[in-house]
Amino acid sequence: MPKTYDAVCLFSGGLDSILAARVVMDQGLAVKCLHFTSPFFGHPERMAKWAALYGLDVECVDVGDAFVAMLHRGPANGYGKVLNPCVDCKIFMLARARELMRSYGARCILSGEVVGQRPMSQRRDALNAISRDAGVRGVLVRPLCARHLDISPVEEAGIIDRDRLPAIAGRGRKVQLELARAYGFAEIPTPAGGCKLAESESARRYWPVLRAAPRPTAADFDLANVGRQYWCGAHWLTVGRNRADNERIESLAGEADLVLRTVDFPGPLAVGRRFDAADWPAEVLRGAGALVASFSGKAVAAGGAVRVSVTVGPGRGRDRFELAVAPERTPAVGWAEPGWNAAKVEIRERMRTLRGE
Ligand code: SF4
Known part of the structure; x- marks a missing residue:
């Protein structure tokens, strides 16, 4: 060449x-x-x-x-x-x-x-x-x-x-x-x-990041491309759907992120992204733990509270603590998957604001 x-x-x-x-x-x-x-x-x-x-x-x-x-x-x-x-x-x-x-x-x-x-x-x-x-x-x-x-x-x-x-x-x-x-x-x-960016399935994942992250980076959107996405206000959780997702999500975890896993039962790996390393309110974190546990069939079948470990940053055992939560797919604090229809309305509003209308 x-x-x-x-x-x-x-x-x-x-x-x-x-x-x-x-x-x-x-x-x-x-x-x-x-x-x-x-x-x-x-x-x-x-x-x-x-x-x-x-x-x-x-x-x-x-x-x-x-x-x-x-x-x-x-x-x-x-x-x-x-x-x-x-x-x-x-x-x-x-x-x-x-x-x-x-x-x-x-x-x-x-x-x-x-x-x-x-x-x-x-x-x-x-x-x-x-x-x-x-x-x-x-x-x-x-x-x-x-x-x-x-x-x-x-x-x-x-x-x-x-x-x-x-x-x-x-x-x-x-x-x-x-x-x-x-x-x-x-x-x-x-x-x-x-x-x-031209696909609504991806755009519904991206819009909350653009809205909530103070200084979004490409790494944020790499994470948004993987697994199931959940938001609770400005708090963001990515949950793996399978082993490949779990490995990818773990590889994308940053030093300030929360990594959640069920302790006693097989289940997904999840990453909570903390913008500016801000602490999450206790009820938001418990809701995230309950949500992660709800994707473990064995944890759900066990009934009652199960243990979910939370580590700060990638890897195991560093700044680790545990939550005891009942698996719950729709926790009371309001974790939910972002939808395209709501995002579309907000995007159009933002465009009008940018145009000064
Ligand atoms: S935004 Fe996407 S579809 Fe549009 S020109 Fe760029 S790459 Fe192509």
Whole structure:
């Protein structure tokens, strides 16, 4: 692989981003594909596959914490149907590519966007606003649809030959599929997809974190992605559904977190995240213990109070104490799973506040 590149390409792994890189590589340019990852999107495990199947030079860039900070501030251009801030996301990724491009020696940025393909972020006016707000107007080329757009400085400078690019527009996939077949790809990926922010099942997990955490981090959303989620006011409990969940949850436990387990019976592992290491009220903690015990069939069958251990931080035996609680799925103090409908109402309200309405 070359040490310097002519272009960096925003690379989701979807067909459009693959083609954006390949049509420019066909002009003899060296392209570094940047695959941004976060708790919400990204497939770093596919790197080798992309190299083998599509002949691409891909690098993963973890943008989780910076992306979470953007989400927490509130995306200026709002959300799509769920919690997906697509316009701000594109601006964020292009701005990050602009920061990185010089380190690769690149003179331009490529993006697989296609004008008219998506209602929110790929309208012509949205594409213009995105490149303006990301500060990439002088360096950005959208190779798949460039011929439908005003000529870019990169094309004017002759770095990329506009006449050798395809001219794709709209929602159809016909031209992309023809191109993929012409390249002889053994596997044709679907359009990018797979962003958890666009799925209500994930968004209902994320919204309480954005609302309650004073300074949310990517690690918070890694935890929100796992197991069953419960909230009691600003107190957050994640309960494993199976052994893989339990192991993952334990690996994500931070130094200030509470780790709960049933002592005498097999049961799930749970982590209570304590923002700013704040103590939990005794009744909230007892409710959490009762909830965790309720997922142990043998503890429930035993009847009466059972022991639940609580340790502070990962590992066993450090700052450990025990609760004696009766298993209870809906404890009186009000632990409950967050729902999407309630989150949706709050998200819309927040957007109105951000817009000053
Ligand atoms: S779907 Fe997700 S990854 Fe794609 S642009 Fe929207 S927020 Fe970004």
